[in-house]
Amino acid sequence: xxxxxxxxxxxxxxxxxxxxxxxxxxxxxxxxxxxxxxxxxxxxxxxxxxxxxxxxxxxxxxxxxxxxxxxxxxxxxxxxxxxxxxxxxxxxxxxxxxxxxxxxxxxxxxxxxxxxxxxxxxxxxxxxxxxxxxxxxxxxxxxxxxxxxxxxxxxxxxxxxxxxxxxxxxxxxxxxxxxxxxxxxxxxxxxxxxxxxxxxxxxxxxxxxxxxxxxxxxxxxxxxxxxxxxxxxxxxxxxxxxxxxxxxxxxxxxxxxxxxxxxxxxxxxxxxxxxxxxxxxxxxxxxxxxxxxxxxxxxxxxxxxxxxxxxxxxxxxxxxxxxxxxxxxxxxxxxxxxxxxxxxxxxxxxxxxxxxxxxxxxxxxxxxxxxxxxxxxxxxxxxxxxxxxxxxxxxxxxxxxxxxxxxxxxxxxxxxxxxxxxxxxxxxxxxxxxxxxxxxxxxxxxxxxxxxxxxxxxxxxxxxxxxxxxxxxxxxxxxxxxxxxxxxxxxxxx
Amino acid sequence: xxxxxxxxxxxxxxxxxxxxxxxxxxxxxxxxxxxxxxxxxxxxxxxxxxxxxxxxxxxxxxxxxxxxxxxxxxxxxxxxxxxxxxxxxxxxxxxxxxxxxxxxxxxxxxxxxxxxxxxxxxxxxxxxxxxxxxxxxxxxxxxxxxxxxxxxxxxxxxxxxxxxxxxxxxxxxxxxxxxxxxxxxxxxxxxxxxxxxxxxxxxxxxxxxxxxxxxxxxxxxxxxxxxxxxxxxxxxxxxxxxxxxxxxxxxxxxxxxxxxxxxxxxxxxxxxxxxxxxxxxxxxxxxxxxxxxxxxxxxxxxxxxxxxxxxxx
Numbered sequence: 001x002x003x004x005x006x007x008x009x010x011x012x013x014x015x016x017x018x019x020x021x022x023x024x025x026x027x028x029x030x031x032x033x034x035x036x037x038x039x040x041x042x043x044x045x046x047x048x049x050x051x052x053x054x055x056x057x058x059x060x061x062x063x064x065x066x067x068x069x070x071x072x073x074x075x076x077x078x079x080x081x082x083x084x085x086x087x088x089x090x091x092x093x094x095x096x097x098x099x100x101x102x103x104x105x106x107x108x109x110x111x112x113x114x115x116x117x118x119x120x121x122x123x124x125x126x127x128x129x130x131x132x133x134x135x136x137x138x139x140x141x142x143x144x145x146x147x148x149x150x151x152x153x154x155x156x157x158x159x160x161x162x163x164x165x166x167x168x169x170x171x172x173x174x175x176x177x178x179x180x181x182x183x184x185x186x187x188x189x190x191x192x193x194x195x196x197x198x199x200x201x202x203x204x205x206x207x208x209x210x211x212x213x214x215x216x217x218x219x220x221x222x223x224x225x226x227x228x229x230x231x232x233x234x235x236x237x238x239x240x241x242x243x244x245x246x247x248x249x250x251x252x253x254x255x256x257x258x259x260x261x262x263x264x265x266x267x268x269x270x271x272x273x274x275x276x277x278x279x280x281x282x283x284x285x286x287x288x289x290x291x292x293x294x295x296x297x298x299x300x301x302x303x304x305x306x307x308x309x310x311x312x313x314x315x316x317x318x319x320x321x322x323x324x325x326x327x328x329x330x331x332x333x334x335x336x337x338x339x340x341x342x343x344x345x346x347x348x349x350x351x352x353x354x355x356x357x358x359x360x361x362x363x364x365x366x367x368x369x370x371x372x373x374x375x376x377x378x379x380x381x382x383x384x385x386x387x388x389x390x391x392x393x394x395x396x397x398x399x400x401x402x403x404x405x406x407x408x409x410x411x412x413x414x415x416x417x418x419x420x421x422x423x424x425x426x427x428x429x430x431x432x433x434x435x436x437x438x439x440x441x442x443x444x445x446x447x448x449x450x451x452x453x454x455x456x457x458x459x460x461x462x463x464x465x466x467x468x469x470x471x472x473x474x475x476x477x478x479x480x481x482x483x484x485x486x487x488x489x490x491x492x493x494x
Numbered sequence: 495x496x497x498x499x500x501x502x503x504x505x506x507x508x509x510x511x512x513x514x515x516x517x518x519x520x521x522x523x524x525x526x527x528x529x530x531x532x533x534x535x536x537x538x539x540x541x542x543x544x545x546x547x548x549x550x551x552x553x554x555x556x557x558x559x560x561x562x563x564x565x566x567x568x569x570x571x572x573x574x575x576x577x578x579x580x581x582x583x584x585x586x587x588x589x590x591x592x593x594x595x596x597x598x599x600x601x602x603x604x605x606x607x608x609x610x611x612x613x614x615x616x617x618x619x620x621x622x623x624x625x626x627x628x629x630x631x632x633x634x635x636x637x638x639x640x641x642x643x644x645x646x647x648x649x650x651x652x653x654x655x656x657x658x659x660x661x662x663x664x665x666x667x668x669x670x671x672x673x674x675x676x677x678x679x680x681x682x683x684x685x686x687x688x689x690x691x692x693x694x695x696x697x698x699x700x701x702x703x704x705x706x707x708x709x710x711x712x713x714x715x716x717x718x719x720x721x722x723x724x725x726x727x728x729x730x731x732x733x734x735x736x737x738x739x740x741x742x743x744x745x746x747x748x749x750x751x752x753x754x755x756x757x758x759x760x761x762x763x764x765x766x767x768x769x770x771x772x773x774x775x776x777x778x779x780x781x782x783x784x785x786x787x788x789x790x791x792x793x794x795x796x797x798x799x800x801x802x803x804x805x806x807x
Contacts, residue, residue: 300698324700338698341691343758352688353699355681362681406699 001062001078001159001191002027003048008057010043010215017043022057022217023210025160030182030192032202035212035235036425037395041195044212045162049074049081078159082149084168090138095120097137098152123151127181141287143174150181161185162193167201168423171286172489179205197425199228200454211235236427243430244458247437251461252276254312255445256328256414258297261306266292267469270306274414274445279436281460282449284489289469290449291333294416298330299323310413324353329412331403333419333449339403340391346402347373347387353406376405381431397428404435415439418449433459453482465489510803511751511767514796518771522778529781536660542773543662544721546766548740549747550673551601551717553765554710556748557677559690559757560615562711564604565718565744567626569737572597572715573722574630577639577732586645594719600626601715605708623741630734640731652727662724669717673762686710690757746793747772750800771796 006022018040025031033041046052048059050068059066061077068074071081088097098120106112120133129147137145146166153161167175182192182205194206202209203223210220211234218234232243254273261270267289274280284290295301297308299317307314310326317323323330332338340349350373351358358369373387380401384394391399400420407415420436421429436459440446450456456463463480465472465488472488484494523530548565555562576593580586600622607618642648654661677683685706688696697703718737726732750768753760775796779789 298698319702320698321700321702330698332698338692338694341688341695341758344687344691348684348687352684352696352701355684355700359681364679364681364684366679 001025003079003160003191004058004060005044005048006058006060006217008044008047008059009055010040010047010052011055016215018047018054018215020057020216021212023220025191025193026208028186028189028191029207030186030194030205032194032196032206032209033212034196034202034209034231036427037397037423038214038425039212039235040215041212042164043215045081045164045193045195049079049162051081075156075158078157079162080153080156080158080160081162082146082153082164082166084164084166086142086145086149088137088145088148090136092137093133094124094131094135094137094140094148095133097148098123098133098155102156119155123155127151127154128184129177129181141171141174142169143171143177146170146174146178147181150185158190160191160193162195164195165197165423166194167196167198169286172486173285175201197423198452199231203228213237232426235425243426244455245430245434245437247279247440247459249277249437249441251278252443255310256297256447257307257309257312259307259309261293261296261303261308263292263296263301263303265469267296267303267466270469270471272464272471272474274447276413276443276445277440278461279440279446279448279459281456281463282447282466283451283453283456283463283485284466286451288466288489290466291418292469293466294330294418294447294449297323298328298416300330324410327411327413329353329407329410329415331407331415331417331420333422335396335399335403340399342392343390345388345390346377346382346384346394349391349402350376350405350409353410357409372409373405376402376409380405380408380435395425395428397424397431400424400428400432401435404432408435408439412444414445414447416447416449419451420448421450421452421455429455453485456485457481467491511764511771511800514800515767515771515774518774518778522774522782526778526781529778534777534781536658536663538773538777539663539666540660541777542769543660543666544725545740545743545747545772546666546769547669547717547721547724548714549744549765549769550669550762551710551714552741552744553673553748553751553753553760553762554677554686555615555714556745556753556755557686557690557757557760558707558710559693560608560707560710561619561745561755562601562604562714563616563619563741564600564622564626565714566737566740567623567630568597568600568715568718569722569725569740570630570732570734571600571626571633572719573726573736574634574639574732574734576723577642577726578633580642580645580648581639586643586648590647590651590723593723594716597719597722598712598716601718602708602712604715605711608711609704609707627738634732634734636734638731638733642726642730648723648727650727652724665720665724670762670766677762682706682709687758690754690759692758743772746797750797768800771800 003025008018008021010018021040021044035041043052047054050070050073095116099116104112104115117133124131124133127147127150131144166178170178185192196202206223208220208222209231211218211231213235252275255276257273259271262268270293282290292301296303299319299322308317315326317326336342351369354372358365358372370387377384382398382401382405384398391402421432424432436446448459457480461477463475463485465485467489475484487494528534552562552565572593575596576589579589579592604619604622607613608615650661652662656664677686685701688701689703689706693703722737725736747768748765750771751764753764775793779792
């Protein structure tokens, strides 16, 4: 199937999201769609699949102009959109999910369990994944759930599958499986539109890249003939320079020391230390226990044994409140679920962790609050309409900056960052790296958990590698590279 | 730009409830000369104080994404205990203070069930609602407790006036101001909203979720007990069935005021307007001689319209 979208305009109210957007998708190719957050990638795909209607422009599928009115129509034509937030029913079984709304019925009009089980099995086998069709969806890993979504697409005979950030929540090994599946889909003539921020993946997987900037089509490049710098330049319209800004700061005394931290079955005997002004990268596969270790240090997850020392003194941390009293700040991996009150203003969000600073005898000093929030918006370059702006309406990068602003002014001695740039576009990423560097320069000890190896390598002074709840090694910046980190993370030795 | 727009619609929405109230008052005033007298308005306000005080407490609970079904039973039990103490010779003032403490404690127990007991708020307060009502029946043996003597304080709370303004109305207004301050100007208020908006986020930002929940239930219990004292003062006796079904009027007032039942969003002055709408309906429909069966149907429809218009924005 070939698709050509051209001259697409789309406005929401007075806000024009797409202006002369489009791209051309060839038969059996994996086509990356790139652009900063808010560039209009998802909107363009939603127009293609009939979720939104366009204001202007044409969509041509196999030489015929089309105008899908809803996703069902697009699906019938063979175009399926797999959203970033997977569209699965967690309490139902795999098979019930696969046949949702298209159940096979017997002659009495009842569901034919047997036939569905058989067909589900076949479809899963064709995809080459080992999943029991009778398993309840919530027992599957995110990677497996995604496979079910792809399976669903194949069962309606999809010719084009659109994937929005498919690897954002996948482990390394699940990503490998996904890529294999995508390759075999391509061989069988299915075209894939691949939306992602992860440049390395795109260069590994895709055939061509189309770039959108501010809702406008900028250009398409063949992968072998381009490089990351050119793509970044297309995306942001200028040279971004070094992706990881230089950090020039003195590394001081040890601030945090963790000894023998253990929670059975989750992490064992975790030992490490972080110094003032240092960035300790924490790498490992998804599910290795990185997040749990950090949650335990922050008092949000009880542990069984082990010691935490801050500035040489043992401390008891049983709740986030105690962690904060001991000078620890924590930026969680999932800002939408744990990091922000999405329906509240920037102001209410920033002040939440700063209530002791902006109040006296529990009474809030509104003037102090406004000053703090204004300072946060300015210093961290949060692009918004002002302190009242609701966080829901901010881009991912700006949301993340609000989360940073919440913690920066609590004056932490130790700041734990869990996936600080997840779902953040390249421009905002660089700004966040600068914020991290500024904090390190002020003497904050920083622990940065990240699944993006280039980021870990670019930002860390030392890299700690976790595998199956154990610290497998700590590598100095000079010696760290993708190979030795991955070796440790996947069970090898160096 | 966008924030300004949002604020204007926000205000319009607040105004919406206010306009509804004004329309009701004007409408009923036109048809009923009895309704539009100063003394009727004062008595209407006095009637509204019972539900109003409970609804203020309920607002706090609902803002944390919880619910308190036990308010009517807390009211009954604390009032019965108060009456029992007075009739057995405890000075009325002391008995009333104790009743407020008991109400606070009874509320806090619901809070403990929700936090430490990890029960869902609906179930936890369904339990306390049932148990407290039963305890009231046991304590009173199912009979009203009267012979409350001739205490000045007790009479003052429900029947007293200050320059023609009934004491319950003055209490209602002062406590409204107190709640406004508490919810909008204090760190506790922020904790309440944050807990209801996203408790995971609040917890990670150093908000003590359990403490916040226990306190809102304690406040709700206190308000129920206070409301009960006004009733006791007005009725001169403690009925074991006192306060039955009061939770529904309180929840209705909170909903009318635009507070989200899933917490995090809502305003205390919205609740105040909701309380007044319900009071005007009760009072006005009574004066117009509408049968109480029809009254409930009409009340239901008013709530429906209010909630639907809330959804539109």
